Amino acid sequence: MSFLLQLLFSGIVLGLVYALAALGFVLIYKASRVVNFAQGQFIAIGAFLAYWAMVSLGAPFLLAAALALALTALLGFGVERVFLKRLVGQPIISVIMATIGLASLLDGLIHLTPYGAGNFSYPSFLPAGGVTLLGVQISYAQLLAMGFTLLFLLAFTWFFQRSTLGVAMRSVADDQMAAMSLGVSVEKVFALAWAAAGLTAAAAGIVVGTISGLNLDGLVHIGLRVFPVVILGGLDSIPGAVVAGILIGVLENLAAGFLDPFIPGGGTRDVFPFLVLLLVLWFKPHGLFGTEEIERV
Amino acid sequence: MSLNPTRPEDLGPILLLVNNIEVVYHDIIQVLRGVSLKVPEGRITALLGPNGAGKTTTLRAISGLLIPEDGEVVRGEILYQGKPIHNRPPEEIVRMGIVQVLEGRRVFKHLTVEENLRVGTLTRKDSHLKEDLERIYHYFPRLFELRHRLAGYCSGGEQQMIAIGRALLAKPRLLLLDEPSLGLAPLLVREIFDIVARVNAEEGVTVLVVEQNARVALSIAHYGYIMETGRIVLEGDRDYLLENPDVQEFYLGVAKGGGRKSFKEVKAYKRRKRFM
Numbered sequence: 001m002s003f004l005l006q007l008l009f010s011g012i013v014l015g016l017v018y019a020l021a022a023l024g025f026v027l028i029y030k031a032s033r034v035v036n037f038a039q040g041q042f043i044a045i046g047a048f049l050a051y052w053a054m055v056s057l058g059a060p061f062l063l064a065a066a067l068a069l070a071l072t073a074l075l076g077f078g079v080e081r082v083f084l085k086r087l088v089g090q091p092i093i094s095v096i097m098a099t100i101g102l103a104s105l106l107d108g109l110i111h112l113t114p115y116g117a118g119n120f121s122y123p124s125f126l127p128a129g130g131v132t133l134l135g136v137q138i139s140y141a142q143l144l145a146m147g148f149t150l151l152f153l154l155a156f157t158w159f160f161q162r163s164t165l166g167v168a169m170r171s172v173a174d175d176q177m178a179a180m181s182l183g184v185s186v187e188k189v190f191a192l193a194w195a196a197a198g199l200t201a202a203a204a205g206i207v208v209g210t211i212s213g214l215n216l217d218g219l220v221h222i223g224l225r226v227f228p229v230v231i232l233g234g235l236d237s238i239p240g241a242v243v244a245g246i247l248i249g250v251l252e253n254l255a256a257g258f259l260d261p262f263i264p265g266g267g268t269r270d271v272f273p274f275l276v277l278l279l280v281l282w283f284k285p286h287g288l289f290g291t292e293e294i295e296r297v
Numbered sequence: 298m299s300l301n302p303t304r305p306e307d308l309g310p311i312l313l314l315v316n317n318i319e320v321v322y323h324d325i326i327q328v329l330r331g332v333s334l335k336v337p338e339g340r341i342t343a344l345l346g347p348n349g350a351g352k353t354t355t356l357r358a359i360s361g362l363l364i365p366e367d368g369e370v371v372r373g374e375i376l377y378q379g380k381p382i383h384n385r386p387p388e389e390i391v392r393m394g395i396v397q398v399l400e401g402r403r404v405f406k407h408l409t410v411e412e413n414l415r416v417g418t419l420t421r422k423d424s425h426l427k428e429d430l431e432r433i434y435h436y437f438p439r440l441f442e443l444r445h446r447l448a449g450y451c452s453g454g455e456q457q458m459i460a461i462g463r464a465l466l467a468k469p470r471l472l473l474l475d476e477p478s479l480g481l482a483p484l485l486v487r488e489i490f491d492i493v494a495r496v497n498a499e500e501g502v503t504v505l506v507v508e509q510n511a512r513v514a515l516s517i518a519h520y521g522y523i524m525e526t527g528r529i530v531l532e533g534d535r536d537y538l539l540e541n542p543d544v545q546e547f548y549l550g551v552a553k554g555g556g557r558k559s560f561k562e563v564k565a566y567k568r569r570k571r572f573m
Contacts (some may be wrong), residue, residue: 164419164426171405171416178403178460181362182467183391183420291407 002135007257008250009136013211015249016149021204021222022229022241023156024076024197030173030236031193033092034084037099039201040223041106046072046202047209047219048115054123061125069202076198080191088190110216121213145207152203153242156196160238169193173236228277234290244288248273303534305520309337312471312503313359313395318373318383320354320363328354330527331373336471341497341504343518345511345548350524352507353400356473359505360397361387377471391420394470400479400507402456406449410440413448413459417466424466433462436492454485461489465496472496474506478513486510490517511548515539523548 021043028036046068053064083102087095110116130139160166171179172189180186205219212218229248233240255272280288305311313336320329329351336342344352357363358370359377364386375383382390396417405413414433418424434441437458443451448459457477464472474493478486494517497504508514515521521538523531531541538544545551 164415164424167408167412168416168419170412171408174405174407175403177362177365178399178405179416180365180387181360181391181397181399181403182417182463183388183396184416185386185388186365 003257005134005136007253009138010142011250011253012246013142013146013249014253015246016146016153017204017207017211017222017245018225018229018249019242019245020149020152020200020207022226022233022245023153023238024200024204025226025230026233026236026238026241027193027200028197029230030238031169032084032088032190034087034095035092035099036197037096038079038103038106038223039197039226040220041103041110042072042076042198042201043205043208043223044110044216044219045075045106045205046198047205047214048110048113048120048216049202050206051115051120051122051209051214061122065206068206069199072198072202072205073195074198076194076196076201077191079198080194084190084194085187088187107220115214116216119213119215120209122209139211141210145211148203148207152200156200157238165192228273230287232277232280232287234287236291237287237289240287240289247276251276303520303537305335305337305342308340308519308534311335312338312378313505314376315355315359316374316376318355318358318370318375320351320358320368321371322366322368324369328368328527329358332524332527332529333373334522334529334532336503336505337520338470338503339497339501340519341494341506341517343511343514343521344505344507344524345509345514345521346524347509349526351527352524353475355524356397356475356505356507358383359390360395360473361385361390362397362399388420391467391469394468395473396464396467396469396471397473398460398464398475398477400475402453402460404448404451404456404459406447408448409445410448410451410455410459411444414440414463414466417463420467429466433465436465436496437462453481454489457481457485457489458492461493465502469502471503471505474504476507476509478508478510486513490514493517511544512550 021039024042025036025039028034049071050064050068053059053067054061059067079102083098084095087098126140126144130137130143132138160170168179168184169189169192172184172186176186204222208219208222225248229244230241232248233244251273252269256269259268259272260266315332315334317331317333318329319327319331321327332351332355334344344355346352354363354368357366357368359375363369364384370383374381377393377395382393405416411430414430415426418426418429439455440458440462443455448456451459461474461477477489477493481489490513493504493506496502506514506518515535515538518535520534521532522529523544531538531544533541539549
């Protein structure tokens with residue numbers, strides 16, 4: 001029983017990270033229909049910026065995290081201004097190729113720094129150990145990660161549901177021309193979406209770094225995990241990203257815990273979520289929460 | 298063209314002056330060939346004409362929405378309160394107080410009615426959301442009942458109310474309406490136009506309305522322009538236009554001598570126009 005609970009809990013923590021990483025992806029797709037293949041690189045950059053601030057500048061964790069969030073958001077903003085602004089209205093395949101190119105470029109840049117290879121971990125700033133709840137071991141790092149993630153998800157939900165700017169950003173996703181007719185600057189909305197994507201990617205990177213340490217390939221890999229999550233949740237749904245993120249995180253852990261012992265070689269955690277994904281798409285092609293076309297009859 | 302007794306200047310100070318503009322799309326397709334019109338402040342001005350005359354292009358040239366369509370004002374000028382505004386980005390023009398309601402309503406389908414209205418307040422610094430929304434619900438009580446519904450599920454008439462309501466929330470001095478009657482039942486068209494007339498009378502919002510339905514547009518307009526193939530061919534105050542035989546025949550469906558209009562005469566009319 002407690003084995004199941006333990007798997008469930010760490011699955012939820014992992015899933016929240018996926019949700020956070022997926023959120024940035026969804027923001028960009030929702031605003032501009034651009035599929036960002038460089039999300040994994042953003043995650044890695046955010047995580048290593050925080051590491052750099054802590055180790056090289058000696059900043060305390062919160063300050064380092066804030067700095068990393070701000071710089072990665074700025075990177076997202078800059079990428080949109082420099083690369084993607086010119087691609088507005090171009091065929092989707094050109095835009096996708098541009099973000100794939102961007103991913104390679106950022107990868108190459110990270111490899112030029114000392115962080116390109118090897119494992120790193122943040123200087124410990126939390127007491128060791130943790131709490132035990134219903135027989136489940138929860139480390140302080142996991143607790144912090146959960147709090148940090150929930151805070152972000154709540155803040156973004158509030159922003160998009162309750163603030164005028166958030167509602168205006170959603171309006172651009174619905175009808176760009178109509179949004180422009182009311183004075184919404186579509187360009188600013190795109191740039192803002194990329195900045196927000198940078199912000200959430202950095203947050204996801206820092207959370208992963210806190211729980212399980214920093215490794216370039218591992219961090220970039222999370223950016224790829226985002227794809228099953230967003231497709232399951234519906235490409236343009238924020239609640240979908242959260243629910244699907246947690247679902248995939250839990251499924252991965254359950255597969256690793258219960259299926260791996262029966263399969264020689266293991267590795268079911270990488271396959272099982274995709275089986276569920278295929279099954280769901282069979283019945284709901286727009287994903288769990290994806291926008292369906294509204295047709296009046 | 299017979300002499301028109303009333304000029305737009307007689308109805309009020311000129312808020313918007315479109316001076317001999319030419320508009321070209323994609324650097325090559327010329328749509329407007331020297332359009333001039335004046336919109337007097339505090340009044341309703343109608344811009345009438347058939348499909349493809351360039352009415353929508355004229356509105357887009359004013360509101361800046363030509364830019365996303367790759368169109369450009371290549372000659373002439375548009376002056377708003379005496380300042381040139383042509384080829385400025387739309388968000389700047391909205392901030393100056395000109396808001397366009399697009400043809401076909403274009404509500405944000407996946408936003409609720411109230412969220413649709415809310416987008417209209419984005420450009421305002423002085424927005425008090427609650428009072429602003431109440432003001433709109435005062436003109437459109439039905440929207441209050443529907444405020445939590447997704448706009449995509451509202452009827453055509455309700456969507457037109459949303460489109461006008463959210464434009465009003467941007468506090469325009471000049472409201473541009475593009476074919477508000479399109480696809481609506483006659484009773485609803487009447488209701489919408491009555492509300493526009495009330496907004497004009499009670500709030501002093503200047504209105505420039507583009508319509509194919511000349512009868513309903515002239516029922517509330519103070520002044521009107523008639524446009525054909527990229528040019529203004531006739532202008533005058535409401536009574537002048539209502540009594541003009543050409544307007545009666547081709548826009549109001551009243552034939553010369555009381556008979557039914559025939560396509561033979563339409564052709565003769567078109568030929569005649571070509572030499573004007």
